[in-house]
Amino acid sequence: MFVEVVSPEESCFTGDATMVISRTPNGEIGILDGHEPTVATLVPGGLTIEHDSQRTSFAISGGILQITGEKVIVLGELVEKIDGDHDKAIEIGQELAKKTFTSDE
C-alpha cells in the first residue's frame, strides 16, 4: 500500500509500505494492506512504517490518519524522523505535543 506522511513544513515519507503502526485514542493500531476505509485521530506518540523489510520511525505530535482503498495518508503537525525504535519515537512525540494545542472537547 502507498503511504504518505505530510507535515505543514515538509513531506516526511512517501512510498510503498507493508505496515503502518500508530496510536489512536482507542489504542495502538497496525495497518496492513486492505484495511477498511477509516479516518482516525492520532494521539501524540510514535509512527512506525515498515517498508523494504526495515522500519522507519517518526515522532508525531498528533494528527489525522486517513485510510482509503489503497492509500494511507498521515497528516501530522510536528513530525520528526527518529533514529531509534517505536518506543523512543513515542517518548519524543509526547514531548513534541506539549507545543501544540489540542482542544479537550
Next chain:
Amino acid sequence: MASAELRIINRRIKSVKSTKKITRAMELIASSRIVKAQQRLTSSNNYTNLLSQIVEELTGSGNMPTSPIVEGTKKITLVVITSDRGLAGAYNTNILKLAEIRKAEYEQAKNSVEIVTVGKKANGYFKYRNIEPKQNYEGITDEPNFENALEIMTPLVQEFYEGKTNQIEIVYTEYQSAMTQTALYKTVLPFEVEQIAKEIESVGGYTFEPSASQVLSNIIPKYTNATIFSALLNASTSEHASRMRAMKAATENAEELIKILSRQSNQARQAEITTEISEIVGGAEALAG
C-alpha cells in the same frame, strides 16, 4: 565657483552609488529568499490540500463553513500580518489599510475589536494610533515555521474556547505570483462544528476512530493552525516579492540618477576648463599688450 559645483555633484554621485549598492544587495537577498519561501509555501499547500481533501470527502465541500457576522456585541480578534522591516514598497501600507477598513466595519456593527500584530510595522502603526495590540510577535515573518504558527494560534484558540473572543480573523497578503500579491482577510474561527458533524455521519463510507465528532474536533485545531501557517508563509513570500520589486525599481532609479548627475558633472568640469583657458588667454593678451 565652478569647482565647488563640481565637488558637490561628485559627492552626490558617490552617495547615490552607495545607495545603489545597498538596494542592489537587498534585491539580491530578497530574490534568493523568495525561492526558498516559495518552496516552503508549496509544501505547506500540500499539507493544507490533503487536509481539505479529507474534510471534503467527509463533508462534501472543501471549505469549513464559517459563521457570518451577527449584529450585536461580539469580541473580534484581528490578526494583522506585516513585515518587521520596511523598504518593501506598498506591502505594509496595503495590509494596514485593509486592517483599518475591517476594523472600522466591525466597529460600525457595534463589535469590539482587538488587534494581534505580527511584525514590527503593524505594531508601530497601531501603537502610534493609540491602539495597544493585545499581542505582538516579531522576528517571525522572515522565515516562519510551524511552531511560530502554534505560538500565535494557541493563546487565541484558548481564548476562543473560554469565550473571551468570538471570532478570529486574519488579515494577510496572499502570494499569487511574483508580480501579484493581494491583501486579504480570512475567518479562522468559529466553525459550525455541529452542522458538519451531522453531515459527516450522514455521508458515511468511513469508519471513525474513535468517533466522527471527536475526529472532527481534532481536525479543527489542525485546520486553524494550517490556515494561519499558510497565511504566514503567504505573507512572508509576498514580503520578499514586494521588496524585490521595490528594490529593483530603486536600483534602476539610482542608475538613472547617476547618469543624469555624471552628465552634469561633465558639464561643470568642462565649464571649469573653459573658464581657466579664457583666464590664461586673457592674462597672456594683457601681458602682450
